[in-house]
Amino acid sequence: MISSPQPNPPTPPVPFPLTVTPNFAPRPPAPDPGEPALTPPPADSTTTFVRKPKLAGAKSRKREIPEGLWTKCPKCSTMVFDKELDENLKVCPQCDFHFPIGARERIHSLVETCTFEEMDAAMVSVDVLGFTGVATYTSKLEAYSKSTGLKDAVLTGICLIGPHRAALGVMDFSFLGGSMGSVVGEKLTRLIERATEKALPVIIISTSGGARMYEGMFSLMQMAKTSAALAYHAKARLPFISVLTHPTTAGVMASYASLGDLIIAEPGAMIGFAGPRVIKDTTQADLPPGFQTTEFLLDHGLIDAIVPRPELKDQLVTYLDYLTAGLKAKAVRA
Numbered sequence: 198m199i200s201s202p203q204p205n206p207p208t209p210p211v212p213f214p215l216t217v218t219p220n221f222a223p224r225p226p227a228p229d230p231g232e233p234a235l236t237p238p239p240a241d242s243t244t245t246f247v248r249k250p251k252l253a254g255a256k257s258r259k260r261e262i263p264e265g266l267w268t269k270c271p272k273c274s275t276m277v278f279d280k281e282l283d284e285n286l287k288v289c290p291q292c293d294f295h296f297p298i299g300a301r302e303r304i305h306s307l308v309e310t311c312t313f314e315e316m317d318a319a320m321v322s323v324d325v326l327g328f329t330g331v332a333t334y335t336s337k338l339e340a341y342s343k344s345t346g347l348k349d350a351v352l353t354g355i356c357l358i359g360p361h362r363a364a365l366g367v368m369d370f371s372f373l374g375g376s377m378g379s380v381v382g383e384k385l386t387r388l389i390e391r392a393t394e395k396a397l398p399v400i401i402i403s404t405s406g407g408a409r410m411y412e413g414m415f416s417l418m419q420m421a422k423t424s425a426a427l428a429y430h431a432k433a434r435l436p437f438i439s440v441l442t443h444p445t446t447a448g449v450m451a452s453y454a455s456l457g458d459l460i461i462a463e464p465g466a467m468i469g470f471a472g473p474r475v476i477k478d479t480t481q482a483d484l485p486p487g488f489q490t491t492e493f494l495l496d497h498g499l500i501d502a503i504v505p506r507p508e509l510k511d512q513l514v515t516y517l518d519y520l521t522a523g524l525k526a527k528a529v530r531a
């Protein structure tokens with residue numbers, strides 16, 4: 198910090214467009230080599246500048262924090278170290294805000310090591326309608342496949358969760374908003390049918406914006422198909438646990454996601470069919486506070502429990518202990 202007054206009036210480091218006057222001195226020669234090139238005027242300066250000149254180096258100060266190491270929590274604004282966030286399964290350690298989590302990461306957090314046997318890993322959507330909007334459906338699929346490393350918005354497979362063999366489906370919102378097209382519907386249907394055949398419980402972790410409109414009626418058909426498969430699964434007296442995460446809406450919520458023998462949800466998730474704005478516009482009525490949140494739906498009986506993500510695995514094991522207690526030994530051996 199400069200404390201002594203300088204003999205000469207300080208000079209702005211960059212042209213100062215707001216204070217250009219006819220009497221403004223011409224640009225002086227370069228400063229002494231010993232003096233920093235960008236010296237701001239001292240605090241007690243009596244210069245006539247009305248505003249401190251912006252330092253050209255001010256921007257570079259921000260870059261001192263490397264990108265990708267910290268994430269700002271949208272709920273409490275705390276800067277959370279990414280490593281800490283990963284270790285806490287993408288839950289803010291300060292306020293328990295649940296960040297989105299990818300399907301693979303979710304599976305990794307739930308199943309026993311190396312026990313996930315993925316099903317239908319190569320199944321991809323076909324552009325059956327020849328859909329063209331801002332971009333073609335095919336190009337969208339390619340772009341999302343590249344950015345997420347997934348073939349579609351769900352991963353399915355048979356795995357071990359604690360001591361229990363189970364059929365697990367996990368959706369990923371980062372692939373086209375977790376929308377349900379024919380691949381999501383078909384993969385889940387095959388998973389449920391395999392579970393029925395092998396007498397296994399089904400767990401589906403949902404996050405979705407609904408049916409995939411790029412596939413029109415073919416996406417809507419998946420609602421009936423998955424629901425029918427679950428009906429056969431229920432008829433075989435096998436349990437289905439539906440886990441709802443932020444957000445689970447529209448066609449997915451209107452089909453398999455709401456058909457669980459047990460429906461549990463993560464805290465703070467938005468769950469519903471149409472969004473609150475659409476409902477408000479349609480009904481012309483004010484919606485109650487907290488409408489369509491997990492907490493509201495627990496109070497109104499749609500869901501059975503709210504389970505924070507770090508506790509999900511232990512809770513699933515406990516639920517499976519109860520729900521599979523009556524199954525024969527072959528059910529847990531597959």
Ligand SMILES: [Zn+2]
Nearest residue numbers: 270273289292
């Ligand atoms: Zn937070």
